[in-house]
Amino acid sequence: MFYRILRANYKIVYEPRAVVKHDDPQTIEGVLKKSYTYGLHRQAIFKKYRKDLYMQSLCLGSFFFSVFAWLRATVRLERKESKVIAAGIKGFFSAFRRR
Numbered sequence: 001m002f003y004r005i006l007r008a009n010y011k012i013v014y015e016p017r018a019v020v021k022h023d024d025p026q027t028i029e030g031v032l033k034k035s036y037t038y039g040l041h042r043q044a045i046f047k048k049y050r051k052d053l054y055m056q057s058l059c060l061g062s063f064f065f066s067v068f069a070w071l072r073a074t075v076r077l078e079r080k081e082s083k084v085i086a087a088g089i090k091g092f093f094s095a096f097r098r099r
Contacts, residue, residue, distance in 0.1 A: 003055065028080065032087040039066075039091020047095075061093055 005012060025031045042059055050059035066088055073082040 028083075031084055034083045035087040036091035036094075039088040039093075040095055041091075042088075043092045043095035063089075066092075 002012060025034050042062060044064075045055065046059040049059070066085055070082055070085040070089060073085060
């Protein structure tokens with residue numbers, strides 16, 4: 001959303017009184033599902049902006065950051081963190097199979 005606003009030459013301003021509410025998952029299953037969904041969204045952005053080099057670099061950079069974070073968590077035997085990151089990576093790749 002921010003990217004489209006900036007590309008349309010609008011300004012984004014800080015509003016200190018703004019309130020943002022989040023629905024954070026309360027279970028590990030909820031966290032895994034949310035991470036998987038983030039991976040799907042990353043893939044959707046990757047496809048939507050396939051001709052935009054800037055967005056492609058952001059998406060791929062984000063993806064590779066996730067892969068390295070997963071490797072780090074796996075090496076450190078942080079099982080929950082590793083599972084959450086892996087769910088996001090799985091979501092990214094699952095979009096390729098939906099064609």
